Every structure is written in C-alpha cells, then in structure tokens.
Amino acid sequence: MINQWSPSLGVTEWGAMDATGRRVTYSSAALARANAPFWTVYRWDGNDDKLTINLTSDLSKCLGVFGVDTSHATIVRSGSVCNVAPQATATGSVWRIESGNLRWVPFSTPGFLTGRPSANISDTGGRFDVDRDNTRFSSLPTSLLTPTRDHPFTASGSFPADPARTAVYSGTAEPSTPIEVKDNGGKLVASTTSDADGNWTINFPAPDIRGSLYTVHVNQIIDGTATGNIQVDLDYGTRVSITTPTDQATVPAGATTISGAGEPGSQVQVINNGGTTPVLSTTVAANGTWTGSANLARGEHVLEAKQLSKGARTTTDTVTVNPGQSALTAATITTDEYTPGQRTTFTGTATAGATIDILAADDAVIASGVQVAADGSFSFQATPAASTTEYSFRVRQTLGSDTRTDGPFTIVGAVPVTVTQPTTVTPGVTNTFVGTGPAGSSYRVLNVSGTQIVPGTFTIDAQGNWTFQRVVSTGATKFDFRLETTDARGTTTTSPLFSIPSGQLTPVTVQTTQVIPGRENTFSGTATPGAMFSVLNISDTVLDPGIGSTFRVGPDGRWQFTRVVSTGATGFRFKVRQTLNGQTVTSELFTIPAATA
Numbered sequence: 001m002i003n004q005w006s007p008s009l010g011v012t013e014w015g016a017m018d019a020t021g022r023r024v025t026y027s028s029a030a031l032a033r034a035n036a037p038f039w040t041v042y043r044w045d046g047n048d049d050k051l052t053i054n055l056t057s058d059l060s061k062c063l064g065v066f067g068v069d070t071s072h073a074t075i076v077r078s079g080s081v082c083n084v085a086p087q088a089t090a091t092g093s094v095w096r097i098e099s100g101n102l103r104w105v106p107f108s109t110p111g112f113l114t115g116r117p118s119a120n121i122s123d124t125g126g127r128f129d130v131d132r133d134n135t136r137f138s139s140l141p142t143s144l145l146t147p148t149r150d151h152p153f154t155a156s157g158s159f160p161a162d163p164a165r166t167a168v169y170s171g172t173a174e175p176s177t178p179i180e181v182k183d184n185g186g187k188l189v190a191s192t193t194s195d196a197d198g199n200w201t202i203n204f205p206a207p208d209i210r211g212s213l214y215t216v217h218v219n220q221i222i223d224g225t226a227t228g229n230i231q232v233d234l235d236y237g238t239r240v241s242i243t244t245p246t247d248q249a250t251v252p253a254g255a256t257t258i259s260g261a262g263e264p265g266s267q268v269q270v271i272n273n274g275g276t277t278p279v280l281s282t283t284v285a286a287n288g289t290w291t292g293s294a295n296l297a298r299g300e301h302v303l304e305a306k307q308l309s310k311g312a313r314t315t316t317d318t319v320t321v322n323p324g325q326s327a328l329t330a331a332t333i334t335t336d337e338y339t340p341g342q343r344t345t346f347t348g349t350a351t352a353g354a355t356i357d358i359l360a361a362d363d364a365v366i367a368s369g370v371q372v373a374a375d376g377s378f379s380f381q382a383t384p385a386a387s388t389t390e391y392s393f394r395v396r397q398t399l400g401s402d403t404r405t406d407g408p409f410t411i412v413g414a415v416p417v418t419v420t421q422p423t424t425v426t427p428g429v430t431n432t433f434v435g436t437g438p439a440g441s442s443y444r445v446l447n448v449s450g451t452q453i454v455p456g457t458f459t460i461d462a463q464g465n466w467t468f469q470r471v472v473s474t475g476a477t478k479f480d481f482r483l484e485t486t487d488a489r490g491t492t493t494t495s496p497l498f499s500i501p502s503g504q505l506t507p508v509t510v511q512t513t514q515v516i517p518g519r520e521n522t523f524s525g526t527a528t529p530g531a532m533f534s535v536l537n538i539s540d541t542v543l544d545p546g547i548g549s550t551f552r553v554g555p556d557g558r559w560q561f562t563r564v565v566s567t568g569a570t571g572f573r574f575k576v577r578q579t580l581n582g583q584t585v586t587s588e589l590f591t592i593p594a595a596t597a
Helices: none
Strands: 002-005 023-025 038-041 053-055 074-078 081-084 094-098 101-105 119-124 127-132 135-141 156-158 167-172 178-183 188-193 199-204 213-222 225-235 241-244 254-261 267-272 280-283 289-296 301-309 313-321 344-349 355-359 365-371 377-382 390-399 402-413 418-421 430-436 442-446 452-459 465-471 478-486 492-494 498-501 520-526 532-536 550-552 558-564 571-580 583-586 590-593
Touching: 156 225, 167 213, 167 225, 178 199, 188 199, 241 301, 241 313, 254 301, 267 289, 280 289, 355 377, 365 377, 430 478, 442 465, 452 465, 465 478, 520 571, 532 558, 550 558, 558 571
Parallel strands: none
Antiparallel strands: 002 038, 023 074, 053 119, 074 081, 094 101, 119 127, 127 135, 156 167, 167 199, 178 188, 178 213, 213 225, 241 254, 254 289, 267 280, 267 301, 301 313, 344 377, 355 365, 355 390, 390 402, 418 430, 430 465, 442 452, 442 478, 478 492, 478 498, 520 558, 532 550, 532 571, 571 583, 571 590
C-alpha cells in the first residue's frame, strides 16, 4: 500500500504497514500536507490483480480508493472500504467496490484534492506508472505494493453451558486460510482452516494444567507466514481438593464426613480404594465448597475426589486415611501339594464373609466369587498343567468397599508317577513293569475301572522306584493300568492311565541259499526271539512230525531245522509259522533251489 505525493511538492512519502497486512500509518509531516493533491494507490490479490484508476476534474466521476478517519492518522481497510486520515481536522471521501467495480462516494473537504488533477494509473509490466497532465512523474515497483485484506482476523474462547462439552475457540479470518493455536511455549496445540466465509471454530479438549488460566496465541497463516497473534485466555476455574479428612489422618469406622473445594456448580464424586461405585456424589456450592458423608469400614482407605467442571475438565485429589490399617484378615493357603495335570482342591483361610478371587501371575482369574465361610475357611479347584512343578497364585478378598490381595502363594507339585519299562508287553506270559513315583509312598495297581489287578500293597523305595509283575492275557493287544499312591500324610492320588501296547512278531527270514538232493540239509534264518515255530509245506500242513518240525526261536532271534531233500528234487519249498504271546503269523513260501554240479 503506497502513498505518492504530487511532484510539485518535491517529496515522496511512504506509509508503514503493520504485521496484519491491514493497516498503514502515515507520518504527521506527510499528513500535514492536506492542501497538496496526492493519490493513494492500492493493489490487492485475487481477481483484482490489474487496476486502472482515472482521476478527472469532475469529482462526481472521479475514481479512487481512499477515505478518511478523523480520529486516527491511519489508513484502514475494512471489507471493501479503505479510509485515510490526512489530519485530525479533515473530513474525507470513500471508494467502495460494488459488483466488481470501483464506485465513488464523494465527500467534502476544502482544499483536499485541490486543482483539477487528471491522471492515469495502470499496471504496465509489473510497474505502476502515474501520469499527471500527460507527464510521467513516478514509476512504482510492483514489489513495493502490499496486498490488502478484506476480512478482519478475530479470535476468542468460550465454554458451553454443558460442562461435559469442551471449550470452543472461534473467530474470523481470510477465507480458506489455515488457523494455528499455540500455547505459551510455542507448541502447536490445535489447528483448523477457515471456511469460505472466513469463519472458523475449534473444539478444544481440556488442557492438563495445575492452575486455572490457560493462554493460547492464535494466528492465521498467509503466504506461509503467521499473522495476527491474538492472545486468548480461558479460565477453567478451581481444581477439586479434599480438605477433610486430611491426608494420613486416622478416622473411626462408620459415617465419615468428607469435604473439599472446587469450581462452583461442578459435580464431585468420591471413590474409595479404587472402586467403581462412588461413595459420595455432590455439587460444589456457589462459595466453592462441597461436603458429604460416606460409611467407611475399619482399615486403610484411599479417597479420591473427581470433579467434572466447565470445558470437560476433570481434576482429582487424593488422601489416604488409616494408613497401614487393614479391615481384612490376611489370606493363608493350607494345601501344600498338588498333582500336576490333575484337578486339585486348594484350601485356605481368609476374612469371614468375604468374597475371594484367585488370580494368576498375569492377573488372569483362576477362580472367582469364592465365598469365605463363617469359620474363615474357603476352597477352590484348579488343574495345574501336567508339566508344572510349582503352582503360584494370589488371593484377592473383597468385603463391602474393602479389598486386599495376598500372595503369591506357591504350592509344590507332587512327584508324578511314570513308567520306564516295558515299552511293549508280551501277551500270555508274565511281564515286569518298572517306573518312578513319590519316594516312600505306598501304591496299588488298578485297572481302567479302578479295580485292583495285582494283589497287595507295595512301597516306592527311597530312590523313587517302583515295580510289579503281571501276566498279560493271551491275545491282548495292550495292557492298561493306573498306580494309586498314598503319601505319608495320607493323601491318596491316582495316576493317569498308562497303556502299553503288545509287541509285534518279527518277520521270518531264511539264510540257506541252496540244497543238495538225496542228503540231509540244514535250514536256518531269523524270527521273533522266544517264539515257537513250525515248518509247513505249500499246503500249510506241518511236515512229518517225526523229523521234529516244531522248534523255539533262540534269544538271539535265530532258528534252525534239518530235513532230507528227495533225490532228484530241483529244490525245497516251505513256510515258517511262528507263535508268541497268543499271536500266530505264517511267513511267505520260501523256495531253496538244488545245487548244480
């Protein structure tokens, strides 16, 4: 924005633009020259980037953009109107932009624009050239022309009537312009963009401040530069506080008065020991105080007051009364052992009438809602994993508004019963079973139904080893059993069901490769150790028993028999049938060729 004086005065004076880009201030010396004809030239962005102004001697047709403000020596643009104050006693004239055209609104000021000036002002290649009486007397660089703004920049803050709603910052700015809100430290805390009419609004969450006053600075961002810097203060009011009882005070059980201070009209709730239901709800009086009563049982209580005040601001204050005093009896666990993998009943003691939750190390609930009996005893059931050697948990008691948690309690897992031998059983014969278990415990051998199948009661030795013998039924495919153990305390537990499969017969092989007809030949091979075997012909008939064709396979798995092969025979064919533990298997047909000469 530039002011150019007539060359007849021999001076050129410039107005000073402020940071908002909306106001130009002229020096007193310049404004004192009211009798000299001058032109005030404006250039603004948008569609008005080219401007032609013609000044003629007929004031009713003159075109110009200037005016007067008799109370300030400034040029001010508001909307489409610009004002200039040449001096305090001058009146003025105004130009308005209407329907895209400049329209003159005349004013009367003796001596202002004296003479009969005639000038052409136009944008020619980035310069403003001003002629008077066809004489060029000034060339103004475009870079010196400062854009003016049509919309005032404003900012303010307010609180909705509903305290649950956040504070609101709002105002006006240039249309579609970024708005930034920063705190006193220069940190950006909110932002938005003005709408097409230049209006803007920000809903602002309550800040985390210790005091009541919160100050921000609001700017609009024009051409990448923050302008305006309007300070907005919001008073969030008084934080909540507890004044009675004082922190660390001792109070008797029963009705207890709780009082404090806060923001008038705000809601206050008092929570006891982190509960979910308030023990007191009230409203802060007009004098900024609040009070109420709550029934407190014997023991330590952490009282927290919460206030919801204007701007959705939540403040808290906490005091502890009866520190270290508990209204609940410490929990104990009387179970000292469990069986891994089996459902176990755990017993203990706690406060009579309390409700108990059993918590794992990660606070997962193992059992909930367990009631403590009138004699202070309680129990719950759980199934520790079969792979565990220890089982840990905590006991949380609740009685009224009182809560306490004890533990962790660690229970040792009982030594599990295992089977080490055999991996397979042999039906029809006596089998020996060996394993490990809790040393010193007595044990019995039971079947799947819990019936004792080995007479007598035995004792696991000091090294934790046990053993028993049992004939497995002929033809059985497996042998199932459990071990029932009883420790020195008389606690009886039953092991999981053990199932040991029957062994499979080893296929027969023949190692003899040829026979000599007319002579006794020896045949040998391998089969299942200890199995009985018979030699069969092609028709599965046992060969002449007179040659002793039923034999037992040796412990090394080798068998052998002799047989005279007929003279002239081209070979000898046979099968081997082996029997063990009730299982009988017949081999394939073996053909042993006769030896050639």
